[in-house]
Amino acid sequence: MSKVNKRNTQTRRSFLRGAALSSAGAVVAVSSTAKEQSEALITEAQSWAQELADGVDVTPYGLPIEHEGDVIRRNVPWLTADAVSSVNFTPIHALDGTITPQGCAFERHHSGAIDLKKEDYRLMINGLVDKPMIFTYFDLERFPRENHVYFCECAANTGMEWAGAQLNGAQFTHGMIHNMEYTGVPLRTILNEVGLIAAGDLKDKWVFVEGADASSNGRSIPMEKALDDVFVAFKANGEALRKEHGYPVRLVVPGWEGNMWVKWLRRIEVTDGPVESREETSKYTDTLSDGRSRKWTWAMDAKSVVTNPSPQMPIKHGSGSLLISGLAWSGHGAIKRVDVSLDGGKNWRIASLSKPGEKMAVSRFYFHTDWDGEEMLLQSRAIDETGYVQPTKTQLRAVRGLNSIYHNNCIQTWHVGKNGSVENVEVS
Amino acid sequence: MSKVNKRNTQTRRSFLRGAALSSAGAVVAVSSTAKEQSEALITEAQSWAQELADGVDVTPYGLPIEHEGDVIRRNVPWLTADAVSSVNFTPIHALDGTITPQGCAFERHHSGAIDLKKEDYRLMINGLVDKPMIFTYFDLERFPRENHVYFCECAANTGMEWAGAQLNGAQFTHGMIHNMEYTGVPLRTILNEVGLIAAGDLKDKWVFVEGADASSNGRSIPMEKALDDVFVAFKANGEALRKEHGYPVRLVVPGWEGNMWVKWLRRIEVTDGPVESREETSKYTDTLSDGRSRKWTWAMDAKSVVTNPSPQMPIKHGSGSLLISGLAWSGHGAIKRVDVSLDGGKNWRIASLSKPGEKMAVSRFYFHTDWDGEEMLLQSRAIDETGYVQPTKTQLRAVRGLNSIYHNNCIQTWHVGKNGSVENVEVS
Numbered sequence: 095m096s097k098v099n100k101r102n103t104q105t106r107r108s109f110l111r112g113a114a115l116s117s118a119g120a121v122v123a124v125s126s127t128a129k130e131q132s133e134a135l136i137t138e139a140q141s142w143a144q145e146l147a148d149g150v151d152v153t154p155y156g157l158p159i160e161h162e163g164d165v166i167r168r169n170v171p172w173l174t175a176d177a178v179s180s181v182n183f184t185p186i187h188a189l190d191g192t193i194t195p196q197g198c199a200f201e202r203h204h205s206g207a208i209d210l211k212k213e214d215y216r217l218m219i220n221g222l223v224d225k226p227m228i229f230t231y232f233d234l235e236r237f238p239r240e241n242h243v244y245f246c247e248c249a250a251n252t253g254m255e256w257a258g259a260q261l262n263g264a265q266f267t268h269g270m271i272h273n274m275e276y277t278g279v280p281l282r283t284i285l286n287e288v289g290l291i292a293a294g295d296l297k298d299k300w301v302f303v304e305g306a307d308a309s310s311n312g313r314s315i316p317m318e319k320a321l322d323d324v325f326v327a328f329k330a331n332g333e334a335l336r337k338e339h340g341y342p343v344r345l346v347v348p349g350w351e352g353n354m355w356v357k358w359l360r361r362i363e364v365t366d367g368p369v370e371s372r373e374e375t376s377k378y379t380d381t382l383s384d385g386r387s388r389k390w391t392w393a394m395d396a397k398s399v400v401t402n403p404s405p406q407m408p409i410k411h412g413s414g415s416l417l418i419s420g421l422a423w424s425g426h427g428a429i430k431r432v433d434v435s436l437d438g439g440k441n442w443r444i445a446s447l448s449k450p451g452e453k454m455a456v457s458r459f460y461f462h463t464d465w466d467g468e469e470m471l472l473q474s475r476a477i478d479e480t481g482y483v484q485p486t487k488t489q490l491r492a493v494r495g496l497n498s499i500y501h502n503n504c505i506q507t508w509h510v511g512k513n514g515s516v517e518n519v520e521v522s
Numbered sequence: 523m524s525k526v527n528k529r530n531t532q533t534r535r536s537f538l539r540g541a542a543l544s545s546a547g548a549v550v551a552v553s554s555t556a557k558e559q560s561e562a563l564i565t566e567a568q569s570w571a572q573e574l575a576d577g578v579d580v581t582p583y584g585l586p587i588e589h590e591g592d593v594i595r596r597n598v599p600w601l602t603a604d605a606v607s608s609v610n611f612t613p614i615h616a617l618d619g620t621i622t623p624q625g626c627a628f629e630r631h632h633s634g635a636i637d638l639k640k641e642d643y644r645l646m647i648n649g650l651v652d653k654p655m656i657f658t659y660f661d662l663e664r665f666p667r668e669n670h671v672y673f674c675e676c677a678a679n680t681g682m683e684w685a686g687a688q689l690n691g692a693q694f695t696h697g698m699i700h701n702m703e704y705t706g707v708p709l710r711t712i713l714n715e716v717g718l719i720a721a722g723d724l725k726d727k728w729v730f731v732e733g734a735d736a737s738s739n740g741r742s743i744p745m746e747k748a749l750d751d752v753f754v755a756f757k758a759n760g761e762a763l764r765k766e767h768g769y770p771v772r773l774v775v776p777g778w779e780g781n782m783w784v785k786w787l788r789r790i791e792v793t794d795g796p797v798e799s800r801e802e803t804s805k806y807t808d809t810l811s812d813g814r815s816r817k818w819t820w821a822m823d824a825k826s827v828v829t830n831p832s833p834q835m836p837i838k839h840g841s842g843s844l845l846i847s848g849l850a851w852s853g854h855g856a857i858k859r860v861d862v863s864l865d866g867g868k869n870w871r872i873a874s875l876s877k878p879g880e881k882m883a884v885s886r887f888y889f890h891t892d893w894d895g896e897e898m899l900l901q902s903r904a905i906d907e908t909g910y911v912q913p914t915k916t917q918l919r920a921v922r923g924l925n926s927i928y929h930n931n932c933i934q935t936w937h938v939g940k941n942g943s944v945e946n947v948e949v950s
Binding site for chain 1: 536537538549550551552553563564568570571572573574575576577578579580581582583584585586587589590593594595596597607608609610616617618619620621622623624625626627629631633634635636637638639640642644646648653654655656657658660661663664665666667668669703704705711714715734735736738756757759760761762764765766769786788789838839842843844845847876877886888890
């Protein structure tokens with residue numbers, strides 16, 4: 095069984111050696127906290143080891159343990175002018191892996207999260223089609239189905255960074271993103287059911303999609319995208335969509351800005367051009383320095399952020415072994431590589447991805463280092479399969495000016511102090 | 523843009539044509555329910571489209587919408603003799619995709635789910651190692667980290683099927699399984715930290731793992747597995763483990779029976795042989811017809827089940843387009859193929875996998891058919907990358923007898939009546 099010994103040798107490296115070498119042979123506590131408290135906690139029978147604890151009837155649907163009560167969505171009240179709070183942020187600083195649990199995946203509503211029963215759900219397909227049709231929820235369940243993991247990012251994510259380093263936490267600067275496994279029906283399957291012949295040559299055609307909430311939130315999508323990977327989803331991470339994510343049915347538009355992922359999807363109209371709706375003219379356009387606005391900026395460019403350490407997750411253990419972790423994604427395909435800098439972008443080293451990047455899905459990166467306890471300017475930069483490299487804030491401003499809210503994918507900088515505290519800063 | 527027209531042509535097939543052909547040109551409601559109610563629901567402004575709905579402050583941590591209140595873990599009180607209920611079942615009949623949300627992932631405890639804070643957590647590594655050590659939770663966070671999606675199946679899953687078709691629901695026959703993305707540290711990294719030199723030749727060595735709960739639930743694992751893919755996990759699906767899944771730290775033993783995935787992991791001892799603990803002698807062994815018992819039956823053999831339709835999910839829409847869906851998995855590697863039979867195993871057809879199978883992770887399969895409205899005997903059978911084929915109940919009983927509780931991976935049969943109702947049955 096030489097395989098066993100070989101594996102062992104290959105990975106032979108000490109990570110917490112500093113403390114461990116203080117005593118050899120006897121049981122050694124690694125951290126100072128452990129040194130003080132470890133004996134009793136590990137050698138004496140604690141209360142939880144002496145009694146029968148909660149049975150399974152306590153939580154038919156389980157919630158996070160109370161000690162994780164701070165891992166929640168949070169809003170920033172002054173960010174939106176709406177009568178009720180209409181945006182909150184995923185606690186990405188406290189999560190790990192790649193999947194975002196539905197319970198803490200960010201919300202953005204234009205007129206609130208509506209309560210729509212499956213029995214009351216209808217989807218109309220009309221416009222330039224052979225047979226305009228209305229489907230119930232239960233009709234949709236009869237089509238062939240697919241599963242895909244995709245990220246959904248609000249176009250305004252990181253929007254406050256255009257004006258400087260304002261929000262002191264990865265949750266607030268980058269938390270308008272989630273990454274879930276969706277189950278649903280490809281839109282092309284449904285469009286084929288109603289017949290696209292009336293549309294003639296499809297290359298100039300569009301679909302206009304809208305939701306059942308008061309805002310209706312209508313958006314135009316070119317037919318090429320509609321027939322490619324757009325799909326009509328009814329589950330996320332295995333279970334029904336949450337009310338706030340569009341129960342019972344939402345549109346999934348892989349890689350494109352979250353506003354197009356219409357929730358409570360009620361109507362899809364095949365048109366011979368874009369509708370130029372309120373949601374794609376007054377909003378979701380990018381105003382440049384000269385006052386002109388870019389529109390149809392659908393795909394979210396490659397982006398990354400260090401989630402730990404970050405302002406809400408300071409380093410508490412002092413110098414030595416430090417695991418830096420973060421997220422990277424691209425609306426143009428898979429993440430190919432992520433680099434990490436400890437000195438504000440002067441030197442870059444390649445981080446490891448927890449698995450090969452997947453198209454329009456979040457990648458988790460890790461970078462392990464020995465921290466010397468000195469100040470750091472932590473950055474990450476994503477490179478996607480097209481070769482695109484995430485730009486610095488200076489590079490992005492040079493092209494896009496300072497008037498925009500949307501599509502800010504600049505490199506983020508965290509200043510790490512000698513005491514391990516972390517702050518949002520800018521570097522020139 | 524010939525790509526667009528080509529895609530459209532390739533997938534041109536009608537799935538709900540029966541109803542749709544009744545009228546061409548005008549808006550057509552597909553199902554009879556839709557016909558009766560559709561006009562008002564789609565053409566008139568409903569209450570939910572006329573008012574501002576809930577803002578984001580309502581649910582800092584979101585729960586399923588009340589209409590999904592039946593998608594919960596359920597127990598079967600008579601199954602266990604424990605003082606408090608100690609096992610419940612994942613509602614696999616109502617889920618889709620591959621990820622199991624933590625909130626409805628099954629639980630099995632031997633002395634209840636304990637409440638253990640991160641601050642009070644200690645992991646001791648002792649036995650045949652260079653430096654026995656104690657780690658805090660925060661020490662473990664300083665090691666390099668990995669993410670993997672793995673299924674966890676209780677060895678007793680489907681155990682009641684040995685005696686016949688007793689439990690009328692996929693949740694109860696096959697619901698002691700979940701499939702999550704884990705984040706943690708490879709066990710080999712931690713074993714290398716404490717040094718395995720004292721263990722000498724590793725090929726005869728084992729680790730004995732135990733939990734902090736009153737049962738301690740100790741199990742022996744051969745060193746080859748321990749150094750291969752076992753890891754020490756602190757997150758599942760991105761967030762902290764739920765209390766009932768071992769918060770803050772559990773062991774992950776890919777492909778092997780769930781009892782070895784020790785929760786509230788407190789100690790790992792390197793030994794020169796298996797401990798032959800209570801949990802691996804009085805339990806988790808498979809008694810054969812002649813009274814002898816198999817032991818060390820760690821890996822879960824390839825298995826599958828149709829989750830929809832199933833007894834808790836009858837067909838409500840009548841004949842015509844029917845999407846059959848289910849789960850498949852193997853503790854010996856990736857699922858290679860799943861077959862579906864509508865006639866109790868006389869004829870088999872290949873189902874589609876929603877993505878290529880991954881090692882020791884659940885695969886979702888779909889099979890689309892036109893149901894003629896006649897009775898069916900629905901079955902699925904899994905084939906894994908080793909070429910192993912899931913056996914029939916008869917084949918399994920011929921080898922294993924009827925005395926066992928554990929490791930029942932036989933083909934499951936659902937009888938579908940003409941009215942769409944579904945029942946658990948046996949076929950010879």
